[in-house]
Amino acid sequence: MFFASDNWAGAHAAINDRLSRESTRFAAAYGNSDLDKAVEARFNEIFEREVSVYFVSTGTAANSLSLASIARIGGLVLAHSEAHVIEDECGAPDFLSGMRMTPVAGDNGKIDPAALKAAIARYPQDAVHHGRSAAVTITQATETGTIYSLDEIDAISKIAKENGLPLHMDGARFGNALVSLGCSPAEMTWKRGVDVLSFGGTKNGCWCAEAIVFFNPEMAKEFAFIRKRAAQLFSKTRFISAQFEAYLQDGLWLKLAGHANAMADRLRAGIGASNSARLAWSTTSNEVFAILNKAAAASAEEQGAKFYDWLVPLKLDGMVRSDERLIRLVTSFATTEEDVDQFLSICASV
Amino acid sequence: MFFASDNWAGAHAAINDRLSRESTRFAAAYGNSDLDKAVEARFNEIFEREVSVYFVSTGTAANSLSLASIARIGGLVLAHSEAHVIEDECGAPDFLSGMRMTPVAGDNGKIDPAALKAAIARYPQDAVHHGRSAAVTITQATETGTIYSLDEIDAISKIAKENGLPLHMDGARFGNALVSLGCSPAEMTWKRGVDVLSFGGTKNGCWCAEAIVFFNPEMAKEFAFIRKRAAQLFSKTRFISAQFEAYLQDGLWLKLAGHANAMADRLRAGIGASNSARLAWSTTSNEVFAILNKAAAASAEEQGAKFYDWLVPLKLDGMVRSDERLIRLVTSFATTEEDVDQFLSICASV
Amino acid sequence: MFFASDNWAGAHAAINDRLSRESTRFAAAYGNSDLDKAVEARFNEIFEREVSVYFVSTGTAANSLSLASIARIGGLVLAHSEAHVIEDECGAPDFLSGMRMTPVAGDNGKIDPAALKAAIARYPQDAVHHGRSAAVTITQATETGTIYSLDEIDAISKIAKENGLPLHMDGARFGNALVSLGCSPAEMTWKRGVDVLSFGGTKNGCWCAEAIVFFNPEMAKEFAFIRKRAAQLFSKTRFISAQFEAYLQDGLWLKLAGHANAMADRLRAGIGASNSARLAWSTTSNEVFAILNKAAAASAEEQGAKFYDWLVPLKLDGMVRSDERLIRLVTSFATTEEDVDQFLSICASV
Amino acid sequence: MFFASDNWAGAHAAINDRLSRESTRFAAAYGNSDLDKAVEARFNEIFEREVSVYFVSTGTAANSLSLASIARIGGLVLAHSEAHVIEDECGAPDFLSGMRMTPVAGDNGKIDPAALKAAIARYPQDAVHHGRSAAVTITQATETGTIYSLDEIDAISKIAKENGLPLHMDGARFGNALVSLGCSPAEMTWKRGVDVLSFGGTKNGCWCAEAIVFFNPEMAKEFAFIRKRAAQLFSKTRFISAQFEAYLQDGLWLKLAGHANAMADRLRAGIGASNSARLAWSTTSNEVFAILNKAAAASAEEQGAKFYDWLVPLKLDGMVRSDERLIRLVTSFATTEEDVDQFLSICASV
Secondary structure, X not given: OEOOOHHHOOOOHHHHHHHHHHOOXXXXXXXXXXXXXXXXXXXXXXXXXXXXXXXXXXXXXXXXXXXXXXXXXXXXXXXXXXXXXXXXXXXXXXXXXXXXXXXXXXXXXXXXXXXXXXXHHHOOOOOOOOOEEEEEXXXXXXXXXXXXXXXXXXXXXXXXXXXXXXXXXXXXXXXXXXXXXXXXXXXXXXXXXXXXXXXXXXXXXXXXXXXXXXXXXXXXOOHHHHHHHOOOOOOOOHHHHHHHHHHHHHHHHHHHHHHHHHHXXXXXXXXXXXXXXXXXXXXXXOEEEEEEEHHHHHHHHHOOOEOEEOOOOOOOOOOOOOOEEEEEEEOOOOOOHHHHHHHHHHHHHO | OEOOOHXXXXXXXXXXXXXXXXXXXXXXXXXOOXXXXXXXXXXXXXXXXXXXXXEEOOHHHHHHHHHHHOOOOOEEEEEEOOOHHHHXXXXXXXXXXXXXXXXXXXXXXXXXXXXXXXXXXXXXXXXOOOOEEEEEEEEOOOOOOOOOOHHHHHHHHHHHHHXXXXXXXXXXXXXXXXXXXXXXXXXXXXXXXXXXXXEEOHHHOOOOOEEEEEOOHHHHOOHHHHHHHOOOOOOOOHHHHHHHHHHHHHHHHHHHHHHHHHHHHHHHHHHHOOOOEEEOOOOOOOEEEEEEEHHHHHHHHHOOOEOEEOOOOOOXXXXXXXXXXEEEEEOOOOOOHHHHHHHHHHHHHO | OEOOOHHHOXXXXXXXXXXHHHOOOOOOOOOOOHHHHHHHHHHHHHHOOOOEEEEEOOHHHHHHHHHHHOOOOOEEEXXXXXXXXXXXXXXXXXXXXXXXXXXXXXXXXXXOHHHHHHHHHHXXXXXXXXXXXXXXXXXXXXXXXXXXXXXXXXXXXXXXHHOOOOEEEEEOOHHXXXXXXXXXHHHHOHHHOOOEXXXXXXXXXXXXXXXXXXXXXXXXXXXXXXXXXXXXXXXXXXXXXXXXXXXXXXXXXXXXXXXXXHHHHHHHHHHHOOOOEEEOOOOOOOEEEEEEEXXXXXXXXXXXXXXXXXXXXOOOOOOOOOOEEEEEEEOOOOOOHHHHHHHHHHHHHO | OEOOOHHHOOOOHHHHHHHHHHOOOOOOOOOOOHHHHHHHHHHHHHHOOOOEEEEEOOHHHHHHHHHHHOOOOOEEEEEEOOOHHHHOOOOHHHHHHOOEEEEEOOHHHOOOHHHHHHHHHHOOOOOOOOOEEEEEEEEOOOOXXXXXXXXXXXXXXXXXXXXOOOEEEEEOOHHHHHHHHOOXXXXXXXXXXXXXXXXXXXXXXXXXXXXXXXXXHHHHOOHHHHHHHOOXXXXXXXXXXXXXXXXXXXHHHHHHHHHHHHHHHHHHXXXXXXXXXXXXXXXXXXXXXXXXXXXXXXXXXXOOOEOEEOOOOOOOOOXXXXXXXXXXXEOOOOOOHHHHHHHHHHHHHO
């Protein structure tokens, strides 16, 4: 019952096998091997256009260096107030991009278009004192388990574009969002105006595979230097490529994300029907936020369930009673039906 | 005949096997798993004292964040003029530590103690205008394939200590140096006054395993923040730990380094006896610098040999004739006797 | 009728005279002259204790380098959401301190103690992911013309101290606040737990005189390097000292601030009694926020009055009607009764 | 006998008078006053073309932000090994521009063209590992009192241009060099290919007047943000403008520099003819480097002469005997013939 995070899972067997095969040969370092080139080309196929792809070590690096690549002096990055870049990356995006992450309000973990407009109006392009809006970033799926619809991405994108601002998407759980929406990678990104994407593979079956995808290769022209200066250029880059090759082959990544989402659906259904637990809010990704009575939560923990209390300062308006806990449950490619059912049965039994 | 760099090799089978085993289970993220703790303890044994160990993604990150952990405002890091931190890391150490890498002269890739003293005298602790010496860093083995003797480390360390400066060691090829000197890890580091070590595993049989080892845990007390802010905290850290566990088990790392060094010895012996090639200077690590006549070098390349011309602006005093090339040959755990002998026979045949 | 800002005023005659006298002699550069030392000692008297004083070029520099001196990696600076460091310094505090300015809510331009507690709880000292609270900063007088009472400073300071956080005060309008409260400099600062102060002279009669005052000299021990590295060490520092000497002599600074406040009182009284204007909210410093009908505002502008519309995104709850403007009026040492009365009479006549 | 530095002098009476006049009026802040605009236009006349001019607080700021305006990620700034940006600015240029100052050799304080070519070859534009050359900076007059001839500037400029590198000139003593060469400001700068100039007024009669002059206004398009983010935007900017207005009026600045140079000539002539002192090397600016016997130097100091020993690690090849001192003597607009003669007579009498 490992629901603490999808990064508690290991690596999928197919990805591990591909890594093993890679280990036995020599090849050029620093991303110059045949495999690296092949995987870069594979990304073009996945996104149905020419893209520029760069690997980095962590999701935080992907976000931070994406933003560094579109940085402006005195720039402000407009992000949802609960976004990972604001709440969970220890200031790395600010440090590595030289810009301040600036909170924008919005319900359900999504930027509110009106609030975004107001922020851009407050920080216009000539605002030497206030600072200037320099980029918009959205998280798909969001930190609260919700997913921007294509229309919602459009709405944000339109505002960004009207104001000349590049749009970044934090796709640490890109696969989960994609499967949930049932659209293509292109439809969820550049066809909606996304310029730069943090494309995460680690949470969905790789052990370390994070890519930055530039939909406008021009935007990437300084990136090799940005990455190296940030100490993020792997010498044996092809071991990242190997993971991505297996990940993207025959739709494995979508199957893994689909499984994770299905396990979350199973949790949602069970919790929705439970007497000792209820859903805190509606989610459609592999994250479930539940309110459990404390006895049920404690019982689950005693029997080995792993999960975190959710402490992000949401305005919960008395949603959680004093004998309850708000917890986050995250499923992954490795979550089993048995784990889910065991958890639900504990909830049901308290 | 892959002599371009030791980072062109893959990963050793034992390390790969350990990674595979790790892939099938769940465990706590961000370095909090049982395995992470076990490997941290293993480092205490290796170094015969309590150390603080942190994993990062690259050797450049290890150097840069080591220096960040001992950074002072307006500080200068005194490094050999050909050191990796000066010549090969795209300014990452400066960017991530906020200090300037400052060249100090010395023969054979090693800092000259007298030049170090002069630099420290030039940049004393109260030098608000000049900037102040803040750290000394040495590379073991050096970028030119040489190795500081224990006495030479002592000489540098003594100067650093007398001036209150921490001493960092870039150990990207730590194992190769250690095996060459035939001493213990402790003897080559903290017993000589090294305070912080970049401990590299990637070049010696891992695919991605770089650690920073603090011999004074007090010095590491801000490091968790330094690493996270630099986007270098892996979520699935235990896959680094798994590599190090196998690497350090039963002396595997020393065997691998010993093999690489032996292959370099074989190259050195063959080249020393050759008519069409000669050693550019004496080395004792897994790096060999050779001067080949151009025909021999071209012939080797035609037959698949991989190596780089060495372009670091050494004062070579006419050492290389116009019909010759100065090349670097690097061996690794995966280099075979057959590869070495094939290369030598090509040289002999031209 | 120059009410745009107090930094539109020139320099007071006494300060100008002192500068003139200084111009005719030689003296040691970089803050090492007799005058520099004398003025440093004068600050000890003003604050009734030993302090460490450093001059910088701008108020933004004073804030940014104050924060740099107490910076922690991954640190968050808790500031009122409308604070100058957040809204008006183009990211300089973040850039120069390496920390993110983080908004905390509060009415009347002042940090709400409960919101401060919540922020500190959200960002505790071990929060490697979220980032950690590293400092609290308050502005006295605030950007909205209000002034923290001594008890209000105590309340903020107590929370900061209980959590081990240093407290910075942005005193760009320190004199105005001090005169308004009628207390001593010591009572408004270190006796309330303020650790570092941006002490502004520019807005109150100097042309360029900004100091950072450390109440704990230990906290300043790296500051000489912080300032020089930020390119803020004047060679002819004594011309700043000369300004401060005249400024602090015979209470000149308090007289100038008192005059500015009195002119603001006169504005407040007149506007309060006006039919075409009203006070937007209550202030007690040299800043007045008024809501004018557009005709009155336009008429004033036509007759030469200078002022800015106030656009900070306050929650004004429909306070300003569509035929009105919310404007800021700032008085200074150089504001005359005639200017005030002319402005009021324009308002009265529309 | 104040020969310690030209920044020990005060301010010229005409400049002081202009400042006094400015103090009595109101005007727009942050560089938006009529006077600011007039002085900006004056720079166009001085340089015989449209330029973009920005004021900052110190020479270090001028250099650092000049370089920030042309910064590239992973960029190296090629500077003479004894340049102020390397030896005297506490790392500010590196910190504020994000680039590493990189030493290039050369006799007489001037970059050697061959060494510059070698450095650019070592750090080409695609050198992701080594870092890339990003700018060349020269100091005019140099830190060792010498002056680049127009041909010498041409030689450096040609190399920079051929390699696509912008050329910066540190003109902390611009006036002294200009007068010495007897050419126009245009001839010494943009007509020779200089792109950005640190134009210093402080050492030559102002108390604080440093400007950055962009000869290509396009290059300055981000500068307003660069300056503000570095906390270098004065609110009462017009007090800098006032100094520059007086400084540039009727050629005052050239007269002041001419006087300083003449006083240095007088020193040079006297020392050249002395038995107890000799010139260390030939200079043509307002800096004189002399080797005095220790008795003469001590006697001069006893009688109030101020000067510094010169400790920059020049290769002096035994030039200075153990009973001698190498000292630097700097003259200024305020140096008198009496001071010079008194110093020379002390030397003569020992």
